[in-house]
Amino acid sequence: MSLDVNLEKLERFSAKVWRQYSKEDPIAQLSFNEYDYLKVLQGGSEPMRLTDLATQMEVTKPSASAMIKRLERKGLVCRQRCSEDARAHRFSLTDAALLSLQSEAKVYQRLATQISRHLSDEEAVFLDVLLSKALR
Structure with missing residues (x-):
């Protein structure tokens, strides 16, 4: 099987786990873009300026501003x-x-557990190394 087919299968498998989990988690109702903004903010070492957020998201400042306002209305971001x-604001x-994003780590733990069931310990470590290398 080719890499592109396996990546598609992995995406579908991930979507299945997310659908199962989304019933328990209100933040799972967010769009991919909303979730992506939250993950960028979570990854910052300090509160982020709009300019820096737009740069990291590779969007315009007006686009980032509109998304921040939407996330503020949902009670997920503060300025x-x-x-x-x-x-300026941060x-x-x-x-x-933060609580919702921490609980969402469970989804990735479930994915890792389910994938690891089909691998030896050595293969699981090797997969981790390969993914780390490929996703740099």
């Missing part, structure tokens, strides 16, 4: 004044968003 520039995740 605070930037200490270096009073005109954005971070709310406690509700």
Whole structure:
């Protein structure tokens, strides 16, 4: 079987696990883009300026601004004044968003467990190494 076919199967398998999990998790109702913004904010070492967020998301500032407003309305993102520039704001995740994202790690744990069942310990480590290399 070719890599592209296996990647498609992995995507479908992941979607199946997500569908099972989404019944338990309100954040799973977000669009992929909304979720992606939350993950970028989560990965930051400190609250992020809109310009930096737009750069990381590879979108325009107006697009990032619209998404931030949507996420604020949903209670997932909060804004605070930037200490270096009073005109700017920094954005971070709310406690509700952090809790939901932490619980979503369970989905990936389930995926890893289910995939690892079909692999030896050595193969699971090797798969991890290969994925780390391929996703750099």
